[in-house]
Amino acid sequence: xxxxxxxxxxxxxxxxxxxxxxxxxxxxxxxxxxxxxxxxxxxxxxxxxxxxxxxxxxxxxxxxxxxxxxxxxxxxxxxxxxxxxxxxxxxxxxxxxxxxxxxxxxxxxxxxxxxxxxxxxxxxxxxxxxxxxxxxxxxxxxxxxxxxxxxxxxxxxxxxxxxxxxxxxxxxxxxxxxxxxxxxxxxxxxxxxxxxxxxxxxxxxxxxxxxxxxxxxxxxxxxxxxxxxxxxxxxxxxxxxxxxxxxxxxxxxxxxxxxxxxxxxxxxxxxxxxxxxxxxxxxxxxxxxxxxxxxxxxxxxxxxxxxxxxxxxxxxxxxxxxxxxxxxxxxxxxxxxxxxxxxxxxxxxxxxxxxxxxxxxxxxxxxxxxxxxxxxxxxxxxxxxxxxxxxxxxxxx
Numbered sequence: 001x002x003x004x005x006x007x008x009x010x011x012x013x014x015x016x017x018x019x020x021x022x023x024x025x026x027x028x029x030x031x032x033x034x035x036x037x038x039x040x041x042x043x044x045x046x047x048x049x050x051x052x053x054x055x056x057x058x059x060x061x062x063x064x065x066x067x068x069x070x071x072x073x074x075x076x077x078x079x080x081x082x083x084x085x086x087x088x089x090x091x092x093x094x095x096x097x098x099x100x101x102x103x104x105x106x107x108x109x110x111x112x113x114x115x116x117x118x119x120x121x122x123x124x125x126x127x128x129x130x131x132x133x134x135x136x137x138x139x140x141x142x143x144x145x146x147x148x149x150x151x152x153x154x155x156x157x158x159x160x161x162x163x164x165x166x167x168x169x170x171x172x173x174x175x176x177x178x179x180x181x182x183x184x185x186x187x188x189x190x191x192x193x194x195x196x197x198x199x200x201x202x203x204x205x206x207x208x209x210x211x212x213x214x215x216x217x218x219x220x221x222x223x224x225x226x227x228x229x230x231x232x233x234x235x236x237x238x239x240x241x242x243x244x245x246x247x248x249x250x251x252x253x254x255x256x257x258x259x260x261x262x263x264x265x266x267x268x269x270x271x272x273x274x275x276x277x278x279x280x281x282x283x284x285x286x287x288x289x290x291x292x293x294x295x296x297x298x299x300x301x302x303x304x305x306x307x308x309x310x311x312x313x314x315x316x317x318x319x320x321x322x323x324x325x326x327x328x329x330x331x332x333x334x335x336x337x338x339x340x341x342x343x344x345x346x347x348x349x350x351x352x353x354x355x356x357x358x359x360x361x362x363x364x365x366x367x368x369x370x371x372x373x374x375x376x377x378x379x380x381x382x383x384x385x386x387x388x389x390x391x392x393x394x395x396x397x
Contacts, residue, residue: 023058024114031051031055035111052136063130067147067154068081071149078120081118094113106194109136119131127148132144134167144170158185162189162221184237190231198224202219223247253383257386259274283313287312313339316335318349325373326372328355336349350368353368
């Protein structure tokens with residue numbers, strides 16, 4: 001009851017202010033009170049995404065009421081506009097000068113400070129990028145917008161803000177032009193965390209040209225472990241490569257290197273390399289859709305893929321050996337206990353025959369419920385996680 005009274009008095013005190021600022025402050029006070037109540041109820045993440053989205057929606061409305069109306073108004077005004085927007089937030093007590101030395105209170109629910117950053121690029125003279133920031137527990141949540149201006153007005157062409165109960169920071173990068181003068185825009189994010197080194201990331205790719213609206217090509221998310229200074233993003237005019245550490249199918253292996261490489265020259269295609277080790281390829285084969293793995297698999301393995309595939313698979317390696325009688329083949333045994341979120345009544349023993357084609361390229365030749373002939377002996381899975389530098393990634397064919 002006391003928090004509701006405090007919120008009521010705070011709301012009354014907003015009367016007489018700029019209506020847009022007052023609305024924004026009211027939304028922030030409401031969200032902060034709700035977050036504090038959720039914390040008291042020992043459920044601090046409950047409805048976090050809804051609270052974050054509500055504040056960002058009002059902040060975006062406030063922003064758009066102050067943006068230039070057309071391209072002529074935009075020219076030469078970005079620096080002045082950036083300063084005036086920040087000044088308005090400070091004067092409305094919605095922002096404060098940043099101090100690098102300020103201590104972060106991890107118990108503070110946030111929702112008490114917002115910010116706006118404007119950015120233009122010489123490659124896209126008619127486009128204004130905006131990063132809208134909301135302070136949340138242990139960090140910030142950021143939305144990315146892009147506005148395209150012409151003589152008749154402006155249009156919001158990108159509205160990138162994935163849902164999250166805890167928040168995501170954001171960064172973006174523009175590629176060099178392709179042969180048609182088009183560029184790729186990468187917006188990548190890492191989750192806001194209080195302490196854990198296991199995190200979440202999202203990334204989105206848009207194709208940008210001066211003559212067409214941005215085209216959304218790819219949007220995805222993954223967990224990752226904060227090691228090796230990853231994740232590493234390599235953006236090219238027609239492709240994207242992401243290297244990061246994340247869980248292994250085998251729970252006893254702390255992490256493995258994941259590699260996602262996409263080509264956008266003709267649609268959206270995942271291309272090699274997909275893994276650095278045979279056992280990592282087997283894990284990719286289990287957890288990625290057949291549409292990605294079909295070209296890298298013998299046709300007769302599809303029935304096994306249908307049976308074992310899920311985004312989440314958990315098991316234990318029983319054997320990883322190089323086949324003496326079959327050069328460049330590896331026999332990889334897995335005792336699979338979970339396919340999806342459901343525990344199997346009885347574990348499935350599966351053996352994968354993976355052919356190493358060289359240059360981090362692999363093929364699934366066969367899958368069986370018994371060991372393959374010519375692959376004798378016992379072998380333990382590798383606990384290594386090979387890692388290529390940015391320069392080595394760029395040099396891959």
